Amino acid sequence: MSDQHIVSAFDRDLEGIQAHVMKMGGLVEAAIVDASQSLLNQDEELSAEVIKRDQAIDDLDTLINEECANLIALRAPAAVDLRVVLSVMKIAGNLERIGDYAKNMAKRNAVLVHMTPIEGARGALQRMAREVQLMLKDVLDAFIERDLDKAQDVLERDRDVDQMYNALFREFLTFMMEDPRHITPCMHLHFIAKNTERMGDHVTSIAEQVIYLVSGSLPEENRPKATRYEAE
Amino acid sequence: MSDQHIVSAFDRDLEGIQAHVMKMGGLVEAAIVDASQSLLNQDEELSAEVIKRDQAIDDLDTLINEECANLIALRAPAAVDLRVVLSVMKIAGNLERIGDYAKNMAKRNAVLVHMTPIEGARGALQRMAREVQLMLKDVLDAFIERDLDKAQDVLERDRDVDQMYNALFREFLTFMMEDPRHITPCMHLHFIAKNTERMGDHVTSIAEQVIYLVSGSLPEENRPKATRYEAE
Structure with missing residues (x-):
């Protein structure tokens, strides 16, 4: 009876923390959408707003860690529960980084509005950001639903983002020449x-945490090499 | 008596983990030195070695997490001890990322050896990598010695790395034009x-963890804005 009580207290606390993770995820999604929108429309007001809103994301990260x-x-959770809590901390860390990248995207807008526009590049960048935002949405669903297949699917979609980045890199070289x-x-x-591609890497990292949460092991083996999370 | 026993068991375990962090730190330092050396001397053999050695760094990260x-x-550590353990996990995570950046530096060597050499750039890059490696060495000392001043000093030195990066960025623009x-x-x-500058950010992040460990609070307030850790 007493054990039962302790278990459900842990679950209740964890649910509260997970609600904060989802709130944080929502703010980060909005930051990606608005940052790329501000870039497409050269909307300096919107980019200023994205920059300002990053504080709320950072505060949630601190709160979740605490x-x-x-x-x-x-609660001194047992091994399985402890794994969940440690994963949640890592997921919050990844979200915080994605938020920083979105903020930095918005920051560049102030510089870019005064420069020669590059035909088509902003549209391509927005499509890339859109794909990352959708991956983030899906990985947060996978996290809440403890859905292994959905997390695996997100892992695989990161390859598309990498390909979009590689195509853009070659395009930029051509433009410069x-x-x-x-x-x-x-x-x-x-x-x-590059920062958008990195956002994708962090979403991948969250997907890996979800897979670890559900299956108990990281997807080292069956993961395509190209999507392995690496700082670059 | 029994309490005393539990406390020292925790300390003994923690010491073992810290020894692994220091070993990991040593490998990461060597990776930075050798990656930048391989670049300076166009030494493809050395860069291949750096790439290969990254696995040992990743394995230590996994081990430390476990x-x-x-x-x-x-040990169900009390609040203060728990803070130490969580910080150690974050420090290992930062080291792993720095290792990835060093590996990626080494990877670029294979591409760069076939290209027009840019006068002076490799030397400037090596000086920047050297500064980051020294910062890493000092922050690991600060970690083991729980030395607040030393950690604070590393935080401030990150500004030099940022300035080195900014100077190089302008230089590259001139060369390209x-x-x-x-x-x-x-x-x-x-x-x-850019990746070397990011390594500096991760070293800064470790310095912040050390400050948190020793003082119980993150250096949000008294930190110069320019050195705030942000993904970019």
Whole structure:
């Protein structure tokens, strides 16, 4: 009876923390959408808003970390439950990084509005950001539903993002060689493309945590090499 | 008496884990040195070695994570001790990322050896990598010695790395505008510069964890804005 009580107290606490993770995820999704939108429309007001809103994401990360530490200290969870709590901390860390990338995307807008526009690049960047945002949405669903297949699917979709990035990289090189005035704006656009690709890597990292949560092992073996999460 | 016994068991376990963190740190330091050396001397054999050695760094990260989870599960540490264990996990995560950046630096060597050399850039990159490696060495000392001042000093030195990066960025732009044949090699060299700057950010992140460990609070307030850790 007493054991039963302790278990459900852990679950109740964990549910509260997970609600914060989902809230954080929603804010990060909005940041990606608005940052790429501000870039497409050269909307400096919207990019300023994205930059300002990043604080709320950082605050949630701090809160979730504290809640997880308290949960561990108070409930002394058993091995399986502890794994969940540690994964939640890592997921919050990944979300915080994605939020930073979105903020940095919005920051570049202030520089880019004064430069030679590069035909088509902003549209391609927005499609890439859109794909990452959808992957993030799906991986958060996979997390809440403890859905292994959905998490696996997100892992595989990261390859598309990598391909979009590679295509853009080659395009930027061509633009720069055509006209030296394209060099500086392309360097900035390339930053954005690379950071969007990195957002995808962090979404992949969340997918791996979900797989670890559900199956108890990281997907090292059966994962295609190209989607392995690596800082680059 | 029994309490005393439990406390020292925790400390003994923690010491073992910290020894693994220091070993991991040593491997990461060597990876930075050798990756930048391989670049300077166009030494493909050395870069292949750096790439191969990254597995040992990743394995230590996995091991440390497992050891920390086991320590929490077995010893149910009190709040202060728990903070140490969670910080150690974060530090290992940062080291793993720095290792990835060093590996990626080494990977670019294979591409760069076939390109027009950019006068002076490799030397500047090596100085930047050297500074990051020294910061890493000092922050690991600060971690083991729980030395607040030393950690604070590392935080401040990250500004120098940022300045080195900014100077290189401007230099690359100039090179690219001078001669279109410089565009592709400069894009690759710029990657390396940016990744080295990011290594510095992760070292900063470790310094923040050390400050948190020793003082109980993150250095949000008194930290110069320029050195705040942000993904970019």
